[in-house]
Amino acid sequence: MIETFQIINEDFPWFFAALAAIFGAITGSFLNVCIYRIPEDRSTVFPGSRCACGKPIPFYHNIPVLSWIVLRGRASCCGARFSIRYPAIELLTAVLFLWVWLIYSPVVALIGMLFVAFLICATFIDLDHMIIPDRFSIGGMVLGVVLSFAFPALHGGEGLPLVAHVQSGLESIIGALVGAGLVYWVAVLGEIVFRKPAMGEGDVKFVGFIGAFCGWQGAVFAMFGGALVGSVVLLPYLLLARLFAGASEESDPATESPQDSETEDEAEHFGAQVPFGPMLAVAGLIYFLGFDRFVDAYFVEVAGVFGL
Numbered sequence: 001m002i003e004t005f006q007i008i009n010e011d012f013p014w015f016f017a018a019l020a021a022i023f024g025a026i027t028g029s030f031l032n033v034c035i036y037r038i039p040e041d042r043s044t045v046f047p048g049s050r051c052a053c054g055k056p057i058p059f060y061h062n063i064p065v066l067s068w069i070v071l072r073g074r075a076s077c078c079g080a081r082f083s084i085r086y087p088a089i090e091l092l093t094a095v096l097f098l099w100v101w102l103i104y105s106p107v108v109a110l111i112g113m114l115f116v117a118f119l120i121c122a123t124f125i126d127l128d129h130m131i132i133p134d135r136f137s138i139g140g141m142v143l144g145v146v147l148s149f150a151f152p153a154l155h156g157g158e159g160l161p162l163v164a165h166v167q168s169g170l171e172s173i174i175g176a177l178v179g180a181g182l183v184y185w186v187a188v189l190g191e192i193v194f195r196k197p198a199m200g201e202g203d204v205k206f207v208g209f210i211g212a213f214c215g216w217q218g219a220v221f222a223m224f225g226g227a228l229v230g231s232v233v234l235l236p237y238l239l240l241a242r243l244f245a246g247a248s249e250e251s252d253p254a255t256e257s258p259q260d261s262e263t264e265d266e267a268e269h270f271g272a273q274v275p276f277g278p279m280l281a282v283a284g285l286i287y288f289l290g291f292d293r294f295v296d297a298y299f300v301e302v303a304g305v306f307g308l
């Protein structure tokens, strides 16, 4: 079977690439369900997708990205609008799966797809609810360590069989510990300096998860790169949102919850309610999708300066 795979992969390189993208779109469709249902503690498998009006959505109207375009973002049963976020997440997952497939060996690519899927889920749940469920942070961290022991290629490990496995596993554990520890202390110091909590326990566990898959370099980059992404992307967005906040008091139905009274607080304490998870995830992604060689080379150089 592996031989057949190699023959097809060599003769038709686009075949598995296309498959990776389609697999990504289908996975993205499932991630939409996870993002919507997991915070509500509902099953992600049963019942199947339903429209807001309660009617089940037939499979031929549930084809990732395409159905949304064909139906122009409306339900076929009652005409209810579907958020553009659904096809956007499907497309995003498809692109990222394709990317991962193109830059990694097949085994690492499959692990990478899992990593990407966890990042996407955690990001959008954090955006909606300001929490990162433990099953993504702690669960993902444990998964990262186990997969690192099983597949040393994830950390570029080669060499003696057993040694490579142990080395890779240790790299993952160190990555998780360094990542979580770093964010913990940045959060503690940040709270002293800015006199308000900047990052939560969820972020501590989340960077632990990123470190388990990317090693300590990836975790450190997720933390500081995340802060950079945050200031470059998020600050202008928040400023604009604040400028237009008076004009339209719109609120996403997905975020309507008993915590709604906090939105007034949010306006008062500018920046106090910013979810940090999405920025950490974006930086973690940047590292995993090819920036790792620059970051790792940088750390080697820094170590050289200190004679390490």
Ligand SMILES: [Zn+2]
Pocket (backbone or CB within 6 Å): 051, 052, 053, 054, 055, 075, 076, 077, 078, 079, 080
């Ligand atoms: Zn409907």
